[in-house]
Amino acid sequence: MSLDAKSTGLATSVYSPRIGTRQFIGKVWRWIFFGSTALAIVLLGLLLWSIIEPGWSWLSWNLIANPPSRIAEKAGMNPAIWGSLWIVLGSGIGAFVVGLGTAIYLEEYAAKGRFNDFIQTNIANLAGVPSIVYGLLGLLVFVDLLHMGRSLIAGCLTMALLILPVVVISSREAIRAVPSSLREASYGLGATRWQTIWHHVLPAAFPGVLTGIILAMSRAIGETAPLLVVGGASQVLWKPDGLFSTFMVMPLQIYNWTGRPQEEFEHLAAAAIIVLMIILLLMNSVAIGLRQHFSKKARW
């Protein structure tokens, strides 16, 4: 519909609205964004298909319950599943404690200024350091210097270091998002800084902190390189039985299997990737569930 100048009483000479052109430009952008979304979905679909197609028929109870074996039909990844779960749990707890502590200090205690910005920039940079570098650090500090050997605890600590920057950054964001009116309300009643943090800031920030932790743990479960260095690439036939026990993780197991000449092991590797993805999916669902649960409490 077009409104002419006479009926609306507007002088058209001063404006040249070019509504048709503006709307066309808007449509072009819309299709560009749709295209990028579609491309991402198609690529993801192809990736999934390239795993599910060869691996689907090799999914079996053996794969989950058995230890690795030279015979593909009997081979499983039980030690690797347990190893991954322990690594993820251990590194998650470690990164949670240290990362949240750092975030609280930087946001609530440390003076805002150059030094704080400097720390912030460095933490952000650490998040981009190649993971193999963390592996080498872990090998030097935990395995050799602290005599932990190639053990589960050394793996957990190395992974904790790896995900620490992400946890610090996301926890800081979550703490910063807590409205200052909540802090003021608390201070205004004569609460100390710690009482304010413990009773108000942390409960309100917790859903965000949790999300960051879970995302970091998802990264830890898929990491291979650092554990290749710290854990060693040897086959482990038993699940870990203590902090100083040897361990195997899922990505390493997959890497190991894809390197074998027999075609069966390639199928097995694909099946193992499916298991890894299912576990990842479960972890993320738990995370979303927990976040929903806590955000319901912390509303303002």
Next chain:
Amino acid sequence: MSDTLTMTMNPTESSTHLESNHDAVVKIPGISAQAFQQVQKSTTKKNSVLELKDLNVHYGNFHAVNNVNLSIPEKSITAFIGPSGCGKSTVLRCINRMNDLIPSARVDGEILYHGQDVNARGVDPVEVRRRIGMVFQRPNPFPKSIYENVAWGARINGYKGNFDELVEASLVRAALWDEVKDKLKESGLGLSGGQQQRLCIARALATNPDVILLDEPASALDPISTLKIEDLLRELESEYTIVIVTHNMQQAARVSDQTVFYSLNENRQGILVESGPTQKMFTRPDDPRTEGYISGRFG
């Protein structure tokens, strides 16, 4: 210092007079003579709870408040009025050291609370804030139950008495009890804006303060809720010293015993122009700038 409220002006400020007739009674739309009658009572001399001496506040390099001198009498309502950005909220937040939370803020001068400088070495801001409670512009109840909103402040301050009684007494005094007594376990955030603000007042009362500071407590509320808050303040006046910042001149006229008018000087610094009994401030202010602001000529 014979007046209930004393103010000292910066000599350089008083020289910038606008032309005006000092004896003329300022006509304020919407404010009737009756409004002042209830304000009339505070002519008897009261001890001052708070004295601000040569108060200056800087935010970084910005000189936000320039040389405020003021005395606030006990068990009365003092209103801070003035145009936006004139430093009235800043002065209010200095009194209970809320400005400590702003890293760039620097406060000079003395704020004497019962003769003790709140900024002196060894004075804990936590203790200051327990004695001088605060209610903020936007209602900010905790995301907790109504009961817990009131009880929390008392609990962290080591209250040893019966919490049920404390919560009830505080809510009764904040004129909220009847509306919430059946839903104390429900979230404070489920209440209406006006109820939330009264909950915030109840929360402040529960820590047994001596002074209550209110920073535009009704600016986010509808007129009916606003009137409830005003009635409540008049009730509380017999027990507490109340200082209220307001943008609403009628509100200042309705509730306060003393009015303090702040404005900006030529350097955009907040200054105290004039203070005195509310009736005098609204009918025969000494300073033409007060008259100009109150009669709506600027601000």
